[in-house]
Amino acid sequence: MIIAIDGPAASGKGTLARRLAAHFNLRHLDTGLTYRAVAAALLAQGLPLGDEAVAIEIASHLDLGKMDKNALSAHEIGEAASRVAVLGGLREELVRLQKEFAASPPGAVLDGRDIGTVVCPDATVKLFVTASPEARARRRTDEMLSKGQEADFASVLDDLKRRDLRDSQRTVAPMRQADDAHLLDTTEMDIETAFRAAVDIVSRACNA
Numbered sequence: 001m002i003i004a005i006d007g008p009a010a011s012g013k014g015t016l017a018r019r020l021a022a023h024f025n026l027r028h029l030d031t032g033l034t035y036r037a038v039a040a041a042l043l044a045q046g047l048p049l050g051d052e053a054v055a056i057e058i059a060s061h062l063d064l065g066k067m068d069k070n071a072l073s074a075h076e077i078g079e080a081a082s083r084v085a086v087l088g089g090l091r092e093e094l095v096r097l098q099k100e101f102a103a104s105p106p107g108a109v110l111d112g113r114d115i116g117t118v119v120c121p122d123a124t125v126k127l128f129v130t131a132s133p134e135a136r137a138r139r140r141t142d143e144m145l146s147k148g149q150e151a152d153f154a155s156v157l158d159d160l161k162r163r164d165l166r167d168s169q170r171t172v173a174p175m176r177q178a179d180d181a182h183l184l185d186t187t188e189m190d191i192e193t194a195f196r197a198a199v200d201i202v203s204r205a206c207n208a
């Protein structure tokens, strides 16, 4: 079984993907980390984020099992990831790795922006998880504050909106809801309610 989850930044897709993977005994890949890992390596080497040849080289050596979520979670790395994510050749290389991951038994949950449309177009079930920009900014601000980081709601909201616009308007594999994806709007749902709704969608799709 493959569960494809897409949605905008801080919509809660990663939280749902992790919990669904545990619930259905599947492996999980946060594909955003692959873009973040490449962006972080370019930043660390002081190279321009548009250097596609080096970005592809970095991607070709990426070990999906060694991506450090904590180290890659910084706000500025998310912004840089969204800039490298417009590079078509880099996407080809990362999508190749992501498809390989998805193809290994016993199945997997992948979350990102183009899982239902490009990486796993034949997924067993697809979810497009969203929430209002304000709800997402509130969640991200609270998350940053709880980690002892500085966070200002208004600038987090601006950053989210800018990143969503870039992700949905790029030419290659823009973020969009696949035609056959189930929309899950979690604006008014807490994590538990959203999880139960997602399990319900997946269970019904599997029994259909």
Ligand SMILES: Nc1ncnc2c1ncn2[C@@H]1O[C@H](COP(=O)(O)OP(=O)(O)OP(=O)(O)O)[C@@H](O)[C@H]1O
Pocket: 007, 008, 009, 010, 011, 012, 013, 014, 015, 016, 032, 078, 139, 140, 143, 186, 189, 190, 191, 192, 194
């Ligand atoms: N339904 C919800 N209600 C309240 N908070 C939530 C909900 N879902 C997730 N959160 C919280 O919101 C924050 C963002 O969630 P998460 O990291 O899962 O989003 P994401 O879509 O994977 O983000 P990104 O695209 O940046 O990786 C986390 O702190 C998470 O605990």
Ligand SMILES: Nc1ccn([C@@H]2O[C@H](COP(=O)(O)O)[C@@H](O)[C@H]2O)c(=O)n1
Pocket: 009, 010, 031, 032, 033, 035, 036, 078, 081, 082, 083, 085, 111, 112, 113, 114, 115, 163, 167
């Ligand atoms: N399948 C994907 C996943 C991510 N991206 C880009 O990476 C950025 C960071 O992703 P997070 O999920 O960790 O926030 C994101 O803004 C996208 O630009 C992508 O293009 N495709």
